Amino acid sequence: MSELGLELKSHRARRPRRGLGCLAALAVLAVIMGGLYWGASKGIDAFQDRFSDPEDFAGPGSGSVLVEVEEGDNASDIGSVLVDKGVVASLEAFTDEARANPDSTGIQVGFYELQKEMPAADALEVLVDPDNLIQSTVTVPEGLRVEQIVEILAKETDFSAKQFRRALNRPDRLGLPGYAKGSAEGYLFPATYAFGPRDKPADMLAVMVDRWRQAADEAGLEQAAEELGYTPGELMTIASLVESEANRDEDRGKVARVIYNRLETDATDGLLQIDATVNYALGRDLGLALTEEDLQVDSPYNTRINPGLPPGPIEAPGDAAIEAAAHPTEGPWVYYVTVNLDTGETKFTEDYNEFLRFKNVELAEYCEGSDRC
Known part of the structure; x- marks a missing residue:
């Protein structure tokens, strides 16, 4: 066979590899295009997330949810609790409303009754109004004996005098000093108290003893x-x-x-x-x-x-x-x-x-x- 014939045969033998190379190039191109599409999609989603309104419930809300605002809570802390309890749809919706309302910095510690699936603005409106605090306000004047104080507590809360007397029989739970010798007489400090819906008689009496301790330390x-x-x-x-x-x-x-x-x-x-x-x-x-x-x-x-x-x-x-x-x-x-x-x-x-x-x-x-x- 002539040299020309050999060259032609050799050239024909290499053609299949040239076809495989094209397929590989197309595959790489497809991967690149897919990556670009994915990146573009993510970028568009991020852009939309950044500039669109945060998720919020349309309202008006339903049911009843008890929410506690604790000492030191900021808007983000409160918003997280609201999201966990299903009151608001997103933390961002609540914090946006809080930033726009200067009264949000004055939300008082305590318990509030809200609803599930409320608009963030409506939830904030409840929290900034101190009249919405759920509490029993009890004023104990100076100069009363324990029995008289028990009568006031029973009248102003949902507990009976018997329940308060039972709590007094467990002085170890009230925080009384040793020199009180187990008697609360003189150690239930006269003041105005705001008791929350979860406070039990022993809790209330302990708060009064704590207030006595404050006065004793100050003196x-x-x-x-x-x-x-x-x-x-x-x-x-x-x-x-x-x-x-x-x-x-x-x-x-x-x-x-x-x-x-x-x-x-x-x-x-x-x-x-x-x-x-x-x-x-x-x-x-x-x-x-x-x-x-x-x-x-x-x-x-x-x-x-x-x-x-x-x-x-x-x-x-x-x-x-x-x-x-x-x-x-x-x-x-x-x-x-x-x-x-x-x-x-x-x-x-x-x-x-x-x-x-x-x-x-x-x-x-x-x-x-x-x-x-």
């Missing part, structure tokens, strides 16, 4: 007790006596000083002679008048006949009374008389004869024109 109760030579429990008893006796803030420190002076001087034989303790012993309102027979009641709380402090507090003292017990006013007084029950004017003295004049002249003159005596 430096335990350090003051050590400096004064008493126990913290004794200072709380003194604070309760101050609360029962002093009508004006300016007199509380003086009343506390009279109590300390009477405990520490021989002139009075350690007798406090505070009628409020006798009423407590009798189980009566602290302000009721006493007969001679009442004054002889056989009880360790009767400071008319028993020297020293009663066994424990007789009522719940407030901030000012605890402060007065911890930091009594300096002075020599061992007697005091409230000479005007309308204004609360009280006079202090270390002289017994002057005390008698306050009582038998000034107070008597007031009583002649008043039916409060």
Whole structure:
């Protein structure tokens, strides 16, 4: 065979490989085009996601969902809770609404009732209105005994007095200090409380004891007790006596000083002679008048006949009374008389004869024109 024939045969033999090369090139081109399409699609989706409105429910919503806003929660935290509970469709929808509403920074801690599948704007509108907080607001005034406080709690919440008494029988759950000796008398702090829908009687009582602890710490109760030579429990008893006796803030420190002076001087034989303790012993309102027979009641709380402090507090003292017990006013007084029950004017003295004049002249003159005596 000629050389030309060989070359032609060789050339024909290589043709199939040239066809395979074209197919490979087409396959690569298809992959490249597919990649470009996928990338373009993703880019378009991302562009649309970036510039389109976030997912949101049309509303109006249905059902009922209880949502809690906790201390320190920001709009993103709240929005995440709302998404988890099915209230709003997306975190972005809620945070966008929150950014546009300056009131969103003032959402209060607590519980709110919302609905499932609400528009984010509607959900935010509920949260920014403090009137929508679900809570029981209870005001406990100063000077009440535990039993009176229980009556208020039972009236203002969904729990019975029996349930609160049962909780009081578990003092270990209330956070009482050891020197309270298991009794909440004097340690349920008088204040206004907002209890949430999940709070049980023990929770509410524990909150009140926590508030007492705050007042005690602010007054430096335990350090003051050590400096004064008493126990913290004794200072709380003194604070309760101050609360029962002093009508004006300016007199509380003086009343506390009279109590300390009477405990520490021989002139009075350690007798406090505070009628409020006798009423407590009798189980009566602290302000009721006493007969001679009442004054002889056989009880360790009767400071008319028993020297020293009663066994424990007789009522719940407030901030000012605890402060007065911890930091009594300096002075020599061992007697005091409230000479005007309308204004609360009280006079202090270390002289017994002057005390008698306050009582038998000034107070008597007031009583002649008043039916409060």
